[in-house]
Amino acid sequence: MGKLLVSAMNHAPELTGCGKYTGELVAAMARRGHQVEVVTAPPHYPGWTVKPPYRNRYSREARDGARLFRCPVLVREAMGGVWRLIAPLSFAATSAPVTVWRALRLRPDTVLSIEPTLFAAPFVLLAAKLAGARTVLHVQDLEVDAAFAVGHLGGAGGLKKLAGAFERFCLRRFDTIITISQRMAERIAEKSVAPERIALVRNWVDLGHIQPMETAFAYRDELGLPRDAFVALYSGNIGPKQGLDVVVEAARRLSHRADIVFAIAGEGPSRKELQSRAEGLANVCFLPFQPYQRLPEFLSTCDLHLLPQQASTADLVLPSKLGGMLASGRPILVTAEPGTELADFLEDAATIILPGDAELMAQAIERHAAGAVADTRARCAALAATLSESSAMDLVEDILFPPRT
Numbered sequence: 001m002g003k004l005l006v007s008a009m010n011h012a013p014e015l016t017g018c019g020k021y022t023g024e025l026v027a028a029m030a031r032r033g034h035q036v037e038v039v040t041a042p043p044h045y046p047g048w049t050v051k052p053p054y055r056n057r058y059s060r061e062a063r064d065g066a067r068l069f070r071c072p073v074l075v076r077e078a079m080g081g082v083w084r085l086i087a088p089l090s091f092a093a094t095s096a097p098v099t100v101w102r103a104l105r106l107r108p109d110t111v112l113s114i115e116p117t118l119f120a121a122p123f124v125l126l127a128a129k130l131a132g133a134r135t136v137l138h139v140q141d142l143e144v145d146a147a148f149a150v151g152h153l154g155g156a157g158g159l160k161k162l163a164g165a166f167e168r169f170c171l172r173r174f175d176t177i178i179t180i181s182q183r184m185a186e187r188i189a190e191k192s193v194a195p196e197r198i199a200l201v202r203n204w205v206d207l208g209h210i211q212p213m214e215t216a217f218a219y220r221d222e223l224g225l226p227r228d229a230f231v232a233l234y235s236g237n238i239g240p241k242q243g244l245d246v247v248v249e250a251a252r253r254l255s256h257r258a259d260i261v262f263a264i265a266g267e268g269p270s271r272k273e274l275q276s277r278a279e280g281l282a283n284v285c286f287l288p289f290q291p292y293q294r295l296p297e298f299l300s301t302c303d304l305h306l307l308p309q310q311a312s313t314a315d316l317v318l319p320s321k322l323g324g325m326l327a328s329g330r331p332i333l334v335t336a337e338p339g340t341e342l343a344d345f346l347e348d349a350a351t352i353i354l355p356g357d358a359e360l361m362a363q364a365i366e367r368h369a370a371g372a373v374a375d376t377r378a379r380c381a382a383l384a385a386t387l388s389e390s391s392a393m394d395l396v397e398d399i400l401f402p403p404r405t
Contacts, residue, residue, distance in 0.1 A: 017046065263302065
């Protein structure tokens with residue numbers, strides 16, 4: 001069996017985004033008999049706060065068959081502007097000596113770096129070189145492109161050129177790059193990376209855990225959602241990339257419909273602002289993240305899943321929450337431009353409307369509430385089957401531990 005060292009700013013027990021998938025990848029490799037160590041931060045996403053029992057300091061723990069070395073990270077609830085740089089830079093700085101130390105002690109076959117954050121990549125590459133290990137970069141988010149697309153770091157200019165040069169420098173030095181969408185793979189190839197060094201592994205879903213269920217009315221009661229209403233649910237990170245303003249504005253247009261309720265579940269830097277926008281709307285309910293063990297039940301509390309995305313980011317990421325939506329068997333309403341990978345992937349499996357148009361969203365929700373849409377359950381099940389966790393882990397294992405020749 002092989003030895004794997006992972007550098008990842010996000011890890012379990014985070015319930016969404018990169019941390020969820022990195023945690024599942026690490027657990028899967030450990031179950032398959034590999035020796036795995038992880039250099040990571042305390043759980044802090046998407047709320048950007050470190051909560052008890054964790055403390056923002058160096059620590060060790062064992063989790064899911066792997067050894068974790070947690071390193072402090074500078075975070076605060078309002079993670080805008082320059083703080084979008086400070087947090088990953090701080091992790092890169094605090095984790096660098098630990099990454100080198102563990103590489104020299106473990107002598108891994110492969111060192112895996114997770115983007116975000118790419119700031120840690122130079123130290124990962126150094127550690128791998130010192131240990132004589134292969135290097136793999138798992139790109140969950142093209143963070144440089146995304147940061148400028150949503151305005152975290154301003155527009156074009158010297159900073160953008162510098163960031164692009166740093167990104168290309170790092171990407172070209174990894175032996176293999178795993179990415180989660182075809183468009184992302186194409187973007188990476190445009191950054192001077194040879195296509196044969198790029199592998200596509202879409203984010204997966206545990207089909208044994210999330211399956212279609214009858215509407216979970218008892219769970220609705222627990223959450224305060226009316227049994228007799230049509231519930232449109234968004235569950236995930238509440239941040240700039242999600243474009244959730246359109247959901248609130250659609251709710252405003254449907255405020256006269258007492259039979260339609262919007263549930264927004266999750267945390268993130270935009271939650272307070274979004275709650276302020278929704279003030280006075282009796283048809284909007286904000287919920288916390290629900291326990292992973294109850295995720296199948298929670299996804300079945302709704303009649304319709306909402307998957308909004310900003311137009312500028314629709315081809316940069318394939319949302320991680322998509323797999324669970326498909327596996328739940330519930331209808332999906334997504335905002336995406338025609339021709340984007342998200343729109344192409346969900347063709348005939350979801351209602352697709354243009355991003356940012358609250359009127360279109362309100363009309364589409366009313367059509368779903370009236371039952372005036374095609375049944376997409378078979379198509380959703382077929383797509384969910386292509387995202388099975390076991391198949392994805394087979395691909396990842398072959399990349400991390402290629403057969404010796």
